Amino acid sequence: MCPHSAQVREVYAGSTGPERRLLLRPLTGAEARTGTPRGPVVCAPEAKLPPADTTVPAGGSTSAELTVTNPCDTPLRDVTAAFGLAEGWTATPGTLDLGDLAADRTATVRTELARGEGTPNGPRPAAAEVRATSTGGARVNGSASAELDGTPPSPHGEVSVSTLDFLTADNGWGPVERDRGNGEAAPGDGKALTIDGTTYERGLGTHADSTVEVFLGGNCSTFTATTGLDDEVGADGSVVFKVYADGERVYRGGTAHGSDAAVPVEARIEGARKLRLRVTDGGDGNAHDHADWAAATVRCGTGGTG
Template identity: 85%
Template sequence: MEAVRAADTAWAKAGHRVAVEQFDIGGRGLAGTTPARAPGKVRATTSGDRLTVTGDGFSYGFDRAGGELVSMKAGGRELLGSGPELDAWRAPVSNEIGSEEGPWREAGLDRLRTKPGKVTVDERSGEVVVTVPSSAAAPGVQDSSFAQTLRYTVSGTGELRLDHRVEARGAARKVPYLPRIGLSLRIPDRYDRFSWYGRGPQENYNDREDGAPVGVYSTDVEEQFAGYTKPQDYGNHEDVRWASLSDGSGGLLVSGDFSAGVTPYTGIDRAAYPFALRKDPGGNTLHLDHAVSGVSETFHTVLPEYQVRPAKEYAYTLRLRPLTGAEARTGTPRGPVVCAPEAKLTAADTTVPTGGSTSAELTVSNPCDTPLRDVTASFGLAEGWTAEPGTVDLGDLAAGRTATVRTTISRGEGSPDGPRPAVADVRATSAGGARVSGSASAEIDGTPPSPRGEVAVSTLDFITADNGWGPVERDRSNGESAPGDGKTLTIDGTAYERGLGTHADSTVEVFLGGNCSTFTARTGVDDEVGADGSVVFEVYADGERVYRGETVRGSDAAVPVEARVEGAQRLRLRVTDGGDGNAHDHADWGAATVRCGTGGKR
């Protein structure tokens, strides 16, 4: 629904859009993204380290030694400059320069290099599957990396499915937030027409998207450029279902649920001014991201709900295929909606300790008006996790019917803590012979051992740690924006060896596992800001507030806190501003301690 000017005014012409709002009326099917035909034959051949997968009208090449997709040819034309690589960096936006930028560079996010593990190749169900485990880290940077697995599945239609599972480790897991998480491709620069179905036409981010309606848009790659005085990340588009790069006669289509953007430039953050930007000789860079952090506002960090969290694992799927000649003329996919199965995955328990397990229920539905044949479901899990059964054959599913299967998801001893996506992949054959798929996921939290005895909160692993300025500090005051730049925690002249240094607005959450009874602390504004600052301290047990203090100011003495947390799985410590903004709101949880039983889950 739009409101537009009916007549010319001094400030706008007739037809100028004053306001717009959209309403979701349901439906997930997309026309033309899934080939509506039975897949042809696909063949894999190996010569040295080169694996070539061929089918009717296409040829894709893999370097087994480097674990890379190195070629995508359709009709004899090369579509790929260089293959998918981890996309975790962005040229810092103005709000990040001099703040989040520092920890990102220290963790090496701006110069990651990928080292592959053992590449495996399988041929099953008429498809070729190439699995590449790898790690990505910056040269010379210790204890900071990303562990990831890329699985390429090539079908006889020419579709290349990418399943990506990735998580940050070490210092990369401790940055305030990740700029983005996804994949990027380099595409030859002759493919310079960018089309997408998503939010636009202007750039938009998850905290700046409501004014960008969902639609089908098309521009030249150069038109995506936003000429900020200091070059920085630009051109992102949220809620994208498909995107393409084309030259009028050929091109590449990507479909899924992702954020997309394209740029011809390389090293954007190294240019002081727009005129200093340099084009990438390797082609246009196409960003295909599972998640991109917001951009916030001046002097404020990105709000937690718009951040890409570093301390969790991500899993998602993208589909790539060549555009047909007719599609390349407009950059848009053509063809009918191919009906696919729908799925929902529910875990009985979303927290699992090491060595534990939970049951999960997968419901598969056929929304089509014809039967789905040869329906199968398989479960994809993090390293060290298993599902039993891991695959299920559901046979045929009549129109409008559902089927339910159950599995047990187990966490191995010694597997890392943190949220892990469990993904159910449902495959089927449609009435017309096309291979179709649907998926569902459930996030399961691999929890650390429960605290035992009297434990300083600063020694516990953080489930979340959001902070209004810089990172939450352990046993130090908040300081400035860099990690570890605080001082001894001090409130009204009294120093505290243990505790948390935060800045409003702040939230810290830790796992208790139902084993603790009491939380205590001495709270106040740190002496490093003098008489400035005003904050309110709150304590939550499993989401229920069990303590809220009065407003504390910089000149006040420490306030003792004691809160009952019996049986709580999670403890959340929250600091808000005193109603007058968060300037100078350096808030200390001095001597923050939980008192727990000695027989909790190990």
């Protein structure tokens, strides 16, 4: 067990009377050998960085509150904070001077985290490094982090899902195809989307198990599609089509077989930030599960968050 230098602290805890807290720090090698600690317990700041919104379109921004707490029984002096962001992202202000922070006190400051135009979509980390001077002049630090999501712009009007950027595109065979049926391993090698003899110009060609997720930004109300096994597999295959709005399932079809007619789908997605389309195997293996989201469309407002 590592030897420690201990400092007992008594604080008032209301009707239950005082409580004691124990602060520990590891002893240095010299302190452990001599049995004599050379200095007091050094205590570091604690920090949190919750953003108001984790999704940020290109050119957009979100505010975040940096909360710095002094858990020590002595003041922290010269408390400062600096933000670290992904390339193309900025914080305003980027550095903060919080001054001195008394024992058991908290300071909260707001900053604006902005995403530059032309920056890539996807998760991006944000971090705040907090530094201070503790007992005996020791420099100490704490940190806080948040995960931001660089999103595409929200769709406006009536939009084919095949024209939207994919946040996720996982497929049981080859890539998810835009405006084609599922093909082989290369993108764009599928045939025309065809269900029960009808060919569709727009839609997604997938293969179970499949997940496609797109960003809506809370600007859309309805998702529609015509679903079924692509005619390429004949009477074979069986799948289940599912629709999710922000992780909540809003549609689940019955088990569709290759010999079945196309099934129209309409799902309410009012206010959803993300739309997820799932296709799962119907229970007989996925060898023939070419599943089409034909004419997949979202109907959205003329305004939006992106």
